[in-house]
Amino acid sequence: MSEADLRAVSTNTNPDGDARPPAPAHDPASVVVRAPQMTPDKPEGFFIVGKATPKVDAYGRVTGAERFADDIALPNMLFGKMVRSTQPHARLTRVDVRRALTLPGVVAAATGADLRVRYGILPSSPDETVMAVERVRYVGDPVACIVAEDEVTAEEACALVEVGYEPLPAIMTIDDALRTDLPQIHPNPRRADNVHKEVHLEFGDVEQGFAAADRVFEDEYFFEGTTHAPIEQHAVVADYGPDGKLTLWCSTQTPHYLHRIAAAVLGLPGSHVRVIAPPVGGGFGGKTEPFAHELAAGFMAMKTGRPVKMTLTREEVFYAHRGRHPVRFKLRTGVKNDGTITAVHLQTWLDGGAYGSYGVATTYYTGALTPVTYKIPAYKFDGCRVFTNKPPCGPKRGHGTTQPRFAIESQLDKIADALGLDAAEYRKRIAVEPSSKTVNGLRITSCGLPQCLDAAAARTNYAAKRGRLPRGKGIGLAASAYLCGAGLPIYWNAMPQSGAMVKIDRGGGVTVFCGASDCGQGSTHMLAAIVAETLGTDVTDVRVCYGDTDLTPVDLGSYSSRVTFMAGNAARQAALTLRAQLANAAAAKLECPPQRLGFGRRRVFCLDDPARSLTFIEAAQLAEAEFGTLAAVGSYTPPALAAGYKGSGVGPSPAYSYSVAVAEVDVDLETGQVQVEKITLAHDVGRCINADSVEGQIEGAVYMGLGEALMEEWPFRAGEHKTPNLLDYKTPTSLDTPPIEAIIIETDDREGPFGAKEAGQGPLNPVIPAIANAVADAIKARIHSTPITPEKVLKALDATSGAPLRLKPSAASRPQPPVPASP
Amino acid sequence: MPKRVPIRICVNGQPREAFVEPAASLLELVRGTFGLTGTKEGCGTGYCGACTVLLDGQPVNACLVFAVDADHRDVLTVEGLTTHEGGLHPVQDAFVACGALQCGFCTPGMLVSTVALLRRVPYPSEADIRAALAGHLCRCTGYRSIVRAVTRAAAALAANPENPALPQPARPRGMRSRA
Ligand code: FES
Numbered sequence A: 001m002s003e004a005d006l007r008a009v010s011t012n013t014n015p016d017g018d019a020r021p022p023a024p025a026h027d028p029a030s031v032v033v034r035a036p037q038m039t040p041d042k043p044e045g046f047f048i049v050g051k052a053t054p055k056v057d058a059y060g061r062v063t064g065a066e067r068f069a070d071d072i073a074l075p076n077m078l079f080g081k082m083v084r085s086t087q088p089h090a091r092l093t094r095v096d097v098r099r100a101l102t103l104p105g106v107v108a109a110a111t112g113a114d115l116r117v118r119y120g121i122l123p124s125s126p127d128e129t130v131m132a133v134e135r136v137r138y139v140g141d142p143v144a145c146i147v148a149e150d151e152v153t154a155e156e157a158c159a160l161v162e163v164g165y166e167p168l169p170a171i172m173t174i175d176d177a178l179r180t181d182l183p184q185i186h187p188n189p190r191r192a193d194n195v196h197k198e199v200h201l202e203f204g205d206v207e208q209g210f211a212a213a214d215r216v217f218e219d220e221y222f223f224e225g226t227t228h229a230p231i232e233q234h235a236v237v238a239d240y241g242p243d244g245k246l247t248l249w250c251s252t253q254t255p256h257y258l259h260r261i262a263a264a265v266l267g268l269p270g271s272h273v274r275v276i277a278p279p280v281g282g283g284f285g286g287k288t289e290p291f292a293h294e295l296a297a298g299f300m301a302m303k304t305g306r307p308v309k310m311t312l313t314r315e316e317v318f319y320a321h322r323g324r325h326p327v328r329f330k331l332r333t334g335v336k337n338d339g340t341i342t343a344v345h346l347q348t349w350l351d352g353g354a355y356g357s358y359g360v361a362t363t364y365y366t367g368a369l370t371p372v373t374y375k376i377p378a379y380k381f382d383g384c385r386v387f388t389n390k391p392p393c394g395p396k397r398g399h400g401t402t403q404p405r406f407a408i409e410s411q412l413d414k415i416a417d418a419l420g421l422d423a424a425e426y427r428k429r430i431a432v433e434p435s436s437k438t439v440n441g442l443r444i445t446s447c448g449l450p451q452c453l454d455a456a457a458a459r460t461n462y463a464a465k466r467g468r469l470p471r472g473k474g475i476g477l478a479a480s481a482y483l484c485g486a487g488l489p490i491y492w493n494a495m496p497q498s499g500a501m502v503k504i505d506r507g508g509g510v511t512v513f514c515g516a517s518d519c520g521q522g523s524t525h526m527l528a529a530i531v532a533e534t535l536g537t538d539v540t541d542v543r544v545c546y547g548d549t550d551l552t553p554v555d556l557g558s559y560s561s562r563v564t565f566m567a568g569n570a571a572r573q574a575a576l577t578l579r580a581q582l583a584n585a586a587a588a589k590l591e592c593p594p595q596r597l598g599f600g601r602r603r604v605f606c607l608d609d610p611a612r613s614l615t616f617i618e619a620a621q622l623a624e625a626e627f628g629t630l631a632a633v634g635s636y637t638p639p640a641l642a643a644g645y646k647g648s649g650v651g652p653s654p655a656y657s658y659s660v661a662v663a664e665v666d667v668d669l670e671t672g673q674v675q676v677e678k679i680t681l682a683h684d685v686g687r688c689i690n691a692d693s694v695e696g697q698i699e700g701a702v703y704m705g706l707g708e709a710l711m712e713e714w715p716f717r718a719g720e721h722k723t724p725n726l727l728d729y730k731t732p733t734s735l736d737t738p739p740i741e742a743i744i745i746e747t748d749d750r751e752g753p754f755g756a757k758e759a760g761q762g763p764l765n766p767v768i769p770a771i772a773n774a775v776a777d778a779i780k781a782r783i784h785s786t787p788i789t790p791e792k793v794l795k796a797l798d799a800t801s802g803a804p805l806r807l808k809p810s811a812a813s814r815p816q817p818p819v820p821a822s823p
Numbered sequence B: 001m002p003k004r005v006p007i008r009i010c011v012n013g014q015p016r017e018a019f020v021e022p023a024a025s026l027l028e029l030v031r032g033t034f035g036l037t038g039t040k041e042g043c044g045t046g047y048c049g050a051c052t053v054l055l056d057g058q059p060v061n062a063c064l065v066f067a068v069d070a071d072h073r074d075v076l077t078v079e080g081l082t083t084h085e086g087g088l089h090p091v092q093d094a095f096v097a098c099g100a101l102q103c104g105f106c107t108p109g110m111l112v113s114t115v116a117l118l119r120r121v122p123y124p125s126e127a128d129i130r131a132a133l134a135g136h137l138c139r140c141t142g143y144r145s146i147v148r149a150v151t152r153a154a155a156a157l158a159a160n161p162e163n164p165a166l167p168q169p170a171r172p173r174g175m176r177s178r179a
């Protein structure tokens, strides 16, 4: 990247001659590989898109002025707490709240009997109730709810609720869940085990593919479960008015889905429920479905007629979970001697925890995107999700595609080594082609995988280092692809996935209304940037009103990396309508055909003679005089992409992003400790709307992947989560996180807004296998499960060195503690 | 119900009085009683750093300090960083400029810790910064942009040590009451 490009990135976007001081100069840390600008309706070029601009909503977040859900306090507000199961699996014999109600300060209580409506985020598995009815399914399952004048009283009252349990055997492993002689967590007369969902798909001639292979590689892998651990604990404030209308302020990524389900569960018409998503303090997929406490708060507000707030404790956040499924894999790949893949058979077993959540989709996702990265002519996928007595698993950043990436990319390195191929060049050779279709019917538009491979490998000198570093040092590379929004909504409907409304004020202010929820991923800034770019005004003049089901058109929510692509396109469509009105009004005044007008720097100008221009405000006023109130709507519906077979609804996306990670590690051969020295990540973002945001998403994804690769675990003992707190659940601190270098690759997707795709989730996926591959390079032995702990490293080292295993002292040699005399 | 205890405390330069429960934390006092919700709770057990405030200039996890222990002491929260005119403190400015926040939930704690760090070490190395912020978990950024922001803030403060946006030095103990 040249100096000039670097400067182009850092140019601040304040229009010349603006009275306000320019935005602070910014030193871009990432490299941006630009694609030429192709957008035909922006002939004047980009003024905002691609630059690194401070986010418009950053100011409220650095001053403490921004109000998150838990910061909201209403007059006369009550505080709620949930009583939670202490048993992993039990029949409920009794839930008695009478003693709790006698505690001074307690206002009301409810149990499962009060609210029996079953719901679930996916219409196919409505297996949850707000509080347990008859049975509890994990430690932490809500059993009752108390509201009181203050939080401490509510908590004390919870301890007074008497709950009778009749314990059932707890099913804590995939193996136990597959057994047919244990009780069913969700009674299902059609089978005897605890399988929730089975998927069997086959594309192309798999048998023939394996027969044609020169070599067949078969491995087993295990991906450990992890959780999102957003720093904000889930919170909700519910207010029920005398008009019979309920408002929920809720830290949710999906206000629309909460709106639907709250209305159904609480028995209110949709018109009487309003869900507002204030800024969310981190989500990562963990706040994408309605939670029991949110519905309980609504119920209690209706019951008491007073506002109710419920904020989960950190321990409860671990029980609310919906985190990454632990997945076991069997992966069989047939290849020619030159590495060409002839067939793949992938089998997955997902530990789903106690409820369905998004699990059906997750099951499909563990297989659906396999053919989106490399050319696979024949593909068989068998997926199986089971119920266990653990907190329910769901979507976490990379939803279901993260786990198989670990398996596939680990095996690919093995294949490259066995065939004597350069692992990066090899991947490039088998990468999918742009504008192609995969064997399972997925449409690929732009694909920057080869560019990502080249950039990341060149930047890190990968080819020269791999296999040539001193023992203990290693370099690893891995690639991945991800959705830009699921092609289909989670409940079947023919309406748009995203809507936006844009209005221009006489003072030049622009307001964007959109249902997207901002969980820190930057959707607010993205919407402001896209609208400002289209209308030629400045981002600071755009206000974004988001995540309010009463005020904003529906956007399905901040999940599956859909917001930039879908809400961005909807907002752009609305802005283009207004741009046309402005152009028509200005054309007469400037005596210039509307198509020859440019919009930028708060001006409307003639492309052929930029000195002939109007200010944005002048143009807006002319347009309002001519056309009336300046407001327009836009909506986005993805093209119909499903291939038509059962299950083909999961996997299609209007576009796919591509990422390549290179990890460099230093493994201590004595202790087994893995030190990641640097991670370089190249990401095909389509078009970078804001360099700051894309870079931030990449860095955050790398960090999150690092935690999953090396430290995060989901351990249980006797049915209980062993580490439900932020000390024992290890996430990387500033000291554990290595230098990260982001390389942003543009491919200008033909359907994305200004060519943009996604950056929120894709960059996480390759990080974990890249680290695994680097460790394998360092110790010349492979670890087939995450996280890669020192213990596993030492075991792998011992296994390869042929040295006797380092064992714990045997029971005989260990000094025995004195046996206490029985009393 | 336990008897409430009267305390006097200087919050962001303003003397305040309150009656607190003996078991109430400084975090509850700041967020609940004073309505300064800029300071966040991420765990309530001292593990995440989101609740950090400066107590007599030292960063503390407000969730672990009893409100009564803050009696006659000086507390600085994120709200105290902005000037009366609403101008950003150079540290806030640097966080915005460097894109050092995404969801912003860890940010208030990071900001006040940075202020404390830069008072102690005006020219911190990257290692100094990473060590000083190790008690603050951030799940969004990967920390790199935060490290850059702190470096940038250090440079800005060094360039203009008289910056009026600088927080006042901690008030000596035993401040006089408002009356
Ligand atoms: S809330 Fe105090 S350290 Fe987490």
Ligand code: FES
Binding pocket: A231, A281, A282, A520, B100, B101, B102, B103, B104, B105, B106, B107, B137, B138, B139, B140, B141
């Ligand atoms: S910015 Fe979200 S936790 Fe740090």
